[in-house]
Amino acid sequence: MPSPLYPALYQINTRVWLTVLGRTLNRAATLDDIPDSALDQLATMGFDWIWLLSVWQTGPAAQAVSRANAGWRQEFVHTLPDLRDDDIAGSGFAIQRYAAHQALGGPRALARLRQRLHARGLKLLLDFVPNHMAPDHPWVNAHPDYFVPGSDNDLANAPQNYCRLQTPQGPRVFAYGRDPYFDGWPDTLQLNYGNPALQQAMISELENIAAQCDGVRCDMAMLLLPDVFERTWGIAAPPFWPAAIAVVRRTQPDFTFMAEVYWDREWDIQQQGFDYTYDKRLYDRLHDGHARPVREHFHAGLDYQARMARFLENHDEPRAAATFPPGQHQAAAVITYLAPGLRFFHQGQFEGHTLRISPHLVRAPAEATDADLAAFYARLLAVLRRLTVRDGAWQLLECTPAWAGNDTRDHFVAFAWQNPNGRHVLVAVNYAPTQGQCYVQLPLPGMADTHWVLEDLLGDNSYERDGADLQAHGLYLDVPPWHPHIFALKSHG
Secondary structure, three states: OOOOOOOEEEEEEHHHHHHHHHHHHOOOOOHHHOOHHHHHHHHHOOOOEEEEEOOEEEOHHHHHHHHHOHHHHHHHHHHOOOOOHHHEOOOOOOEEEEEEOHHHOHHHHHHHHHHHHHHOOOEEEEEEOOOEEOOOOOHHHHOHHHEOEOOHHHHHHOOOOEEEEEEOOEEEEEEOEOOOOOOOEOOOEEEOOOOHHHHHHHHHHHHHHHOOOOEEEEOOHHHHOHHHHHHHHOOOOOOOHHHHHHHHHHHOOOOEEEEOOOOOOHHHHHHOOOOEEEOHHHHHHHHHOOHHHHHHHOOOOHHHHOOEEEEOOOOOOOOHHHHOOHHHHHHHHHHHHOOOOEEEEEOOOOOOOOOOOOOOEOOOOOOOOOHHHHHHHHHHHHHHOOHHHHHOEEEEOOEEOOOOOOHHHHHEEEEEEEOOOOOEEEEEEEOOOOOEEEEEOOOOOOHHHOEEEEEEOOOOOEEEEEHHHHHHHOEEEEEOOOEEEEEEEEEEO
């Protein structure tokens, strides 16, 4: 299944989805119960990838930690005021085994679902969590040296980062998995990438995963970079990703690797072989609400930008509808998803849901759909199905002052897309809380020799403009606050 140059991905919280299906079936639902009609709809909406979150086998040890942790439970109650213990299955990132969870139907159900996705031209993305494992993973007993050890002093001085477990060799202190800037995740144990045997074991795990899906999203991928790992743990570790990716691609050359990555390490991770890296920096700049840093973000080379995963929300971030005011939300979405790269959407985003669902939970609260936001996303998805913005050439455009002394042109972010058939899409967004005016300089070949029709793809209007005037001055825009335009441009006579 060849992918477009700039594909679209939809992330689904698998356990929450099956909980909803189970209510209609009056029994526990499995992956086999996902209706073909739902898969048909995902294909019709224009997605290329489906990321099923929290598919792998988890165990009772991590679940018990999730249920007992007071801080986490407070978050769960905020999401579900009627919280029950049964709603807390444990984090989908505290993995006991890389096989589809038995409660979801097991490996055979996953294989059947993958076949059904492929029949509709959809590829399957699953999680790889390289930094840590569940505390009841079989390796804790069979290979305790695969984990970062601790001492009694470590446990006494930093109990938030260490625990003592009983093993066949006697009690041992282990480090919790963690990000160096935060306390440990007490439902996980930290893997030791300074141990060559662990590295080889994790490569084998990746090969196992790659036989079950078409790509992986690698959780906190930058934690395995040698300098990061040594700074966090004081343990020298050789690079993992180049060797691991090479092994998988020897048998599956088209397998896709997407990295969750922060701290401006995106380029480093791309150079280690990843196809896509999270673009958290663009998200943060859009959240800050200033056009210039957003525009400057797109000055990076296209070879880098084309490998960015652009998003407005995911399972880790707050809901976009709760973070961005309504007008700004639509403006940010147009900039995010009409930029080059992987277009990454999240379940509930189109409906305007506002409550983030923790990956520890298997139930979501009932939320009403924001009809206006849903209608906006339906139009945006229709634009993203166009060949011009899936496989075309992208270009950042210059915006010049509408008149001397008017500096509101600095509020604009503008792109152009062109496909080999000469079709053009223009994107122009006033990313500011005030009215703005500018001239957008257009890169249209033979512009002066014809008239142009601008079809508004987010609305129902169309406009005619003289090509000679467009060439001499650019396209004049006078745009309300936080307002996006997407135009299809066609020559006319």
